[in-house]
Amino acid sequence: MALIVQKYGGTSVKDSERIKAVAQRIIKTKEKGNQMVVVVSAPAGMTDDLIRLAHEICDTPPAREMDMLLATGEQRSIALLAMALCAQGHSAISFTGPQAGILTTKTHTKARILNIDPDRIKTELEKGNIVIVAGFQGATEDDAITTLDRGGSDTSAVAIAAGIKADVCEIYTDVDGVYTADPRIVKNPKKLDTISHDEMLEMASSGAKVLHSRAVEFAKKYDVPLYVLSSFNENPGTLVTKEVESMEDVVIRGVTHDKNQAKITIFGVPDKPGTAFKIFNKIGEAEINVDMIVQSIGKDDKATISFTVSKTDLRQALEIVKEVGKELGSSEVLADEKVAKVSIVGVGMRSHSGVAARMFQSLARENINIQMISTSEIKLSCIIDENDVERAVQAIHDEFNLSE
């Protein structure tokens, strides 16, 4: 008997038929003698519908009230899923995030999980109930309803798994695992049997949408074995796990891409301490996340700074940079939203030399220009023209023989 946490996303609970199918899947695992906690998202599309509704009423809805509104989506899912299980003769009980003991920070709409009080879930498990928990939500210590960052249901599931010391956390999604590259772009991607937490983190942050970064961080921190599986078939998924030595034998684990990138370049700023701080402090205050930053020195003690933000943040970031640019005596500020990022990820990069050169070479062969480069210990990213993305990913995938 194992204690299993399963998480199902919005497409898995989008209508009555899907909910009944999920119930059957849960029962199959339960009947093997396992204890089950199931975390679910809002029905697909509902969160977007509610956001639209809110904006019909208020241009900038208060974040607290947005959370009150959005939390109804998952609450609908948990009630319906519990009903579907009962209809098939199994006793189930649903809990909202607050009821499940999920304590979060007070940052509405972007709350972070602080702690899980597992008592209520455990009590129901001991009674033999299947426990259904609303993902994506929790409560502050003052009992205000909060929602996590989008995709936060993954994080809820892993945090609960950690809190109740589950044997495994299974994330059911519409893909059946983590691939060496996006199957919609690359002809011959390969599904990975295992991937390390760090690799998964870099994959997630560089564009692979299969798992939410914070969920992987939790899994790493609390050492929760994490499976990514399809909710539509029985294929074995990908296990996200602790790094083991043999993982370094593989040069790179995968190629990712992210088209939601825009580049801002500020020319002719003083090449002296404090310049970067002035720019990025203002950007940070506006709660805009900056991804890559590259600084290069020009002539006459002037520097050029380029950085990327998400396309949705471009307009606001540009306004800020133009203003700061004036103060700094910048000669020019340029923006380009026709860019994208391609990255390679793998713990093998630590021990294999020449990885960067091979990536650059494969891009050069395709006559693709590299606009910015950024590296981490196990990742290498390049900003390129967004029209070149598909060719770039395929070329790199081929170069490293990832189909094998």
Add this chain to the structure above:
Amino acid sequence: MALIVQKYGGTSVKDSERIKAVAQRIIKTKEKGNQMVVVVSAPAGMTDDLIRLAHEICDTPPAREMDMLLATGEQRSIALLAMALCAQGHSAISFTGPQAGILTTKTHTKARILNIDPDRIKTELEKGNIVIVAGFQGATEDDAITTLDRGGSDTSAVAIAAGIKADVCEIYTDVDGVYTADPRIVKNPKKLDTISHDEMLEMASSGAKVLHSRAVEFAKKYDVPLYVLSSFNENPGTLVTKEVESMEDVVIRGVTHDKNQAKITIFGVPDKPGTAFKIFNKIGEAEINVDMIVQSIGKDDKATISFTVSKTDLRQALEIVKEVGKELGSSEVLADEKVAKVSIVGVGMRSHSGVAARMFQSLARENINIQMISTSEIKLSCIIDENDVERAVQAIHDEFNLSE
């Protein structure tokens, strides 16, 4: 400065435009210097939609999960209304029933309010916030979400008004007060300026849908002045209040009718102690509410018992009665669902004689046959053919000169 509780029903919050209009109404009262608590229902139609959805998934959904599901309706309304108030520059904060401190019994889908903890609402009022509370819901002492009987948002509003010692509770609805009879049936009804709690209770229980009985009970018990007003115009409404002596000057306050009635008659049962108990005990166990009961003695120590239930309960009640009838040696069981109830209500009935005779006479003049009669201190009800209802109500309304 007054402390005012307002309650808006589902039609008042059914879409963005209506919600904005309600927000303006609230602001108008707030700007006169009042403190405001606003109780809202789910958007019109949403509760029915959710019930339909639940039945797609489960024939008999567990009541606890039904409450989890239904509670999302009001939660949507409170969030959107708080947003609409913020959009117009007013600070508002929403609370679900559980957050607002509404403690209920554990009878899911039909819970009763036990207590209100007013602290959280009061704290927000002191900060100058408009407090928006989800009607129709609360929590058990074990922190499970419950919903009240349908129409329970009225009860939530009055209970909160009692809990925070509000100066007045205003129920906004789609009619602009309590009338001497249903304006859709009677040509010349009169809106009542005031009505006593007891009269309102009898009106509500005999078919006037304007206020939920339990809300009136609360208002009576805690002496909360209760106004019924239209949310679509500025007309003065009806004040439901303590009985004062002058109310007895009026012979009757109003005429009500209820078409949701069905009659069951069981012939030839033993005219001895325990017979009625045997029948109504079984009916009660099936949670079927019986309205009127009339027993008459036939010959040979046999009795005939007639009673009414709601049309929706007829089939089930009939099955039970046929079974009990066999045990009791009944000669025949008949059912009639083509019946309706007309009632007159008024504290004046206590001091005016001949009221019943005048009612019977007005029906006789219209050649309407009376099938059953039931009386209380301030009410008199007759079961008649449902096709006669409109003529009956108009005739009685005329007889007592209620248009004046």
